[in-house]
Amino acid sequence: MIGLPDDITACLFDLDGVLTGTAALHREAWKQTFDGFLRERDGDGFRPFTDADYAEYVDGRPRLDGVRSFLASRGIELPEGGPDDPVTEHTVNGLGNRKNHLVLRIIAERGPNPFEGSRRYLEAARAAGLKIAVVTSSANAQAVLDAAGFTPFVQARIDGLVITRDRLRGKPAPDSFVAGAKALGVEPARAAVFEDALAGVEAGRAGHFGFVVGVNRANQAEALRAHGADVVVDDLAELLGDTGETA
Ligand SMILES: O=P(O)(O)OC[C@H]1O[C@@H](O)[C@H](O)[C@@H](O)[C@@H]1O
Structure with missing residues (x-):
């Protein structure tokens, strides 16, 4: 319904470059x-x-x-x-x-430059009953989420502060995404990873997540595929079957 396999029950979104233009x-x-x-x-x-x-x-x-x-x-x-x-x-x-x-x-x-297509995707994911976590290496994530107006969508947040506190290995290791899935109470195989960074899609593949969406913000679609993306889009609105323009 929102461009994901039917057995996916949770979305794990990277922040910078996926939800906001802060990358x-x-x-x-x-x-x-x-x-x-x-x-x-x-x-x-x-x-x-x-x-x-x-x-x-x-x-x-x-x-x-x-x-x-x-x-x-x-x-x-x-x-x-x-x-x-x-x-x-x-x-x-x-x-x-x-x-x-x-x-x-x-x-x-x-400002954080939230992507309109990402806002619409978050709304669609929530409406479809999917669980939502943000998994980012940034220690500044909460302030960016707040400024972007995305905090109400987020049921769990694994960020740079949690990574340091819990001594998780950073991306490209899968640990932060595994922690995000765990915080939502889902198996990695039932969660989709959304990433714009090569280290991020690599983490998605290393953690055996159910689906890895590469978000191409820097003209590197091929590299995203090579590093582990199952599908590559230029904007999350593409997964909704539209162009990201307001209806
Ligand atoms: O320095 P921060 O805000 O803790 O962010 C760490 C990293 O967070 C990632 O989300 C960005 O892609 C990196 O560019 C950034 O360096």
Whole structure:
């Protein structure tokens, strides 16, 4: 009825890039963070952080995993530091704090940009009696959900704070989605995962979820399929059999 196999009883939605347009804001904050760091380290001839770097090493992963993964891709080792490191510090935590400072400012300035097609899909899923959870690596999820007006749809939330608290492995490991299904009281095989990140669809496949929807916001439909999406759409409204325009 809403573009899912009949035996699916729950939806597990990623947040940034699936429900809201905040993935692009995260990407921008990461670029400012890493380009700033690389310039400080290597001078003006530094090799910039690219959209491809974001898709492969950072998108969808918990904040500090993103820092570690990108630095490793460049053969750079930094000390871990600690959660209170200043944003100027060349440590994993310092760069994570620098990015968080930037992304909060950018989201405050530009808003969460909820996707209209996603709002309509949430309404349709609720009307169809499906359970709904948000599963995101972001520690800023509640504020974004509130600002987008999506909180009333959400019966369970697994976010970056829960991932840290419960020591879950971040995406691409399936742990956060498994925790989301558990919080809703459904088996992974009866839950659909909705993801725009390569690490996210990979987590959906690794967790043997009943259906994995890849949401193509960054011109990477083929890569989403290769990493585990069963179907790829440009907007969730496509699953409702329409174009996302208001009737
Ligand atoms: O830094 P936050 O808000 O905790 O978010 C962590 C990650 O959350 C994910 O949802 C985003 O795709 C990543 O870009 C982001 O880095």
